[in-house]
Every structure is written in structure tokens, then in C-alpha cells.
Amino acid sequence: MTGTVYLVGAGPGAADLLTLRAARLLERADVLFHDALVSREVLALASRAAKVEVGKRSGKLSTAQHFINKRLVDAARKHEVVVRLKGGDPLLFGRAHEEMAFLKENGIAFEIVPGVTAALAAAAELRTSLTRRGLSRSVAFLTTRAAPGEAPNDWLRTAVAADTVAIYMGAGEADSIRRDLLAAGKPAATPVAVVENASLPEASFDFGTLDRLPEIAARGSGGPSLILLGEVFADAAIIRAWPSARSSSLPTAPVIPIGRGRSGALR
Numbered sequence: 201m202t203g204t205v206y207l208v209g210a211g212p213g214a215a216d217l218l219t220l221r222a223a224r225l226l227e228r229a230d231v232l233f234h235d236a237l238v239s240r241e242v243l244a245l246a247s248r249a250a251k252v253e254v255g256k257r258s259g260k261l262s263t264a265q266h267f268i269n270k271r272l273v274d275a276a277r278k279h280e281v282v283v284r285l286k287g288g289d290p291l292l293f294g295r296a297h298e299e300m301a302f303l304k305e306n307g308i309a310f311e312i313v314p315g316v317t318a319a320l321a322a323a324a325e326l327r328t329s330l331t332r333r334g335l336s337r338s339v340a341f342l343t344t345r346a347a348p349g350e351a352p353n354d355w356l357r358t359a360v361a362a363d364t365v366a367i368y369m370g371a372g373e374a375d376s377i378r379r380d381l382l383a384a385g386k387p388a389a390t391p392v393a394v395v396e397n398a399s400l401p402e403a404s405f406d407f408g409t410l411d412r413l414p415e416i417a418a419r420g421s422g423g424p425s426l427i428l429l430g431e432v433f434a435d436a437a438i439i440r441a442w443p444s445a446r447s448s449s450l451p452t453a454p455v456i457p458i459g460r461g462r463s464g465a466l467r
């Protein structure tokens with residue numbers, strides 16, 4: 201038997217930002233490979249699956265990519281539904297291409313289930329539109345990182361050209377990001393927001409301008425965080441103060457098992 205591998209987006213952290221399709225697949229999963237940041241509530245949906253953590257968390261040990269690729273193929277040769285759950289969206293900064301290429305090479309069927317990427321969760325956290333008529337017509341999702349041996353990362357040109365920029369995995373490099381952006385001509389007064397743990401009850405955010413980026417980024421507590429840049433964030437602090445139910449106090453929809461009706465029959 202050869203099963204299918206589903207590369208599934210887990211979203212930014214809050215369990216109720218998982219898509220319905222993802223929740224349904226988790227319920228059907230025989231084996232689940234997941235990253236370290238996936239919440240227990242989401243993992244609980246995969247009640248019948250054998251769970252394998254193949255965590256990748258900066259600063260901590262991670263499972264080698266070639267080993268993950270091999271485990272996915274082995275699992276698909278034994279099981280019908282293999283889920284590879286990845287934080288945010290699987291096709292953004294998730295090394296999905298390497299997994300898909302290996303699956304294809306080995307004749308394993310695969311499908312993608314998109315998820316809410318961190319930048320969109322961060323924008324929601326700030327209640328700030330990433331695009332705005334007359335102010336921002338382009339949004340860049342980028343990382344400044346490049347693995348050893350990779351071609352140089354030409355992120356700077358993109359960051360200067362885009363109206364709104366979301367920098368993934370950048371908080372630890374705030375000093376050099378600031379320096380490089382200023383040297384490339386981005387104005388020191390460009391509004392900046394740093395959002396940590398977007399979508400989670402412990403979410404935090406801070407605002408300022410590009411010249412103060414390192415001190416703003418340093419105020420985080422070490423959770424996953426995004427650097428956001430652009431004029432749309434000029435009034436993010438004010439918008440945050442608009443009255444609303446704080447997202448953590450909203451009644452979060454319980455993640456209900458969907459796969460079975462009252463009779464227990466699969467829907």
C-alpha cells in the first residue's frame with residue numbers, strides 16, 4: 201500500500217485558526233509529523249495518529265531535513281494518511297519544496313493544505329491592513345537568512361522596493377537589518393512593528409521606527425516574532441487602542457471533531 205502525504209499548514213499558533221480541511225485531515229491521520237511549535241490542542245485532533253516531533257526551533261536541535269524526507273516516504277509506504285504539519289503556511293519558509301521533491305522522486309502522492317501565515321496573523325493582531333489605498337500596494341514576505349552554501353540572499357532590494365515588508369526569522373538580526381536597510385536608503389523614520397506570538401494569548405507587540413529597531417526587537421521574550429515595516433504601521437499603536445474585545449478574550453470556537461456524525465459514521 202502507498203498512502204498520501206499531506207503537507208498541512210498549522211497556522212500561527214491559535215488552534216481555532218486551523219482550517220477545517222486541516223482539522224479533518226488530522227482526524228484521519230495515521231501518522232503525524234509535526235514541528236515543535238504546534239499546540240497541544242491541535243495535536244489532540246490527531247487522536248488516532250502516531251505522533252512524531254520533527255521540531256525546528258531556532259537555537260534548538262532540529263531533525264535533519266533528509267531524515268524527515270525519508271521518514272515521510274517510509275510512513276507513506278505503510279499508512280494511508282500521513283500528515284506533515286508545519287507552522288503557518290507550509291509553502292512559506294517551511295522547506296516544503298525539499299519534502300515535495302523527495303516524495304515525487306519516490307513516487308509518493310502528496311497534497312498541500314494551506315494555513316494562515318504568521319504575517320497575516322500579526323497584521324490581524326495589530327488590526328492593520330497590510331495594503332492601503334494610496335499608501336501600500338505591495339507586500340513582501342521575506343527572510344534575511346541564507347543557509348551555508350546557498351546563493352546570497354538579495355532580500356535588501358525587495359525590502360526597499362516593497363511598500364510593506366514582513367521579515368520572518370529576523371528578530372535576532374535586528375541590528376544588521378537596521379544597518380543594511382538604512383544604508384540602502386530606507387528612511388530612518390519608517391514605521392516598524394514587532395509582533396511576537398501572534399494569535400496566541402501571550403501575543404505581544406511593540407512599535408517604533410526603523411532607527412530604533414534593535415531595541416524594539418530586544419524587548420521580546422524569545423517567542424516566534426515578526427518584524428513589520430512600512431507606512432501602514434504609522435498608526436498601528438493608535439489602532440491597537442481602538443476599543444475591541446482583545447482576541448484572547450474572544451470566545452474561541454472550540455475545535456470540534458468533524459469527521460464523525462452522531463451515529464459515529466464518517467461524514
Ligand SMILES: C[S@@+](CC[C@H](N)C(=O)[O-])C[C@H]1O[C@@H](n2cnc3c(N)ncnc32)[C@H](O)[C@@H]1O
Nearest residue numbers: 287288289292317318368369397398424425426
Ligand atoms: C521557519 S519560519 C515558518 C513560517 C511559517 N511557515 C508561516 O507561514 O508562518 C518561522 C518564523 O515565522 C515567524 N512566526 C511563526 N509563528 C509566529 C507567530 N505566532 N508570531 C509571530 N511570528 C511567527 C517567526 O519569524 C518565526 O521565526
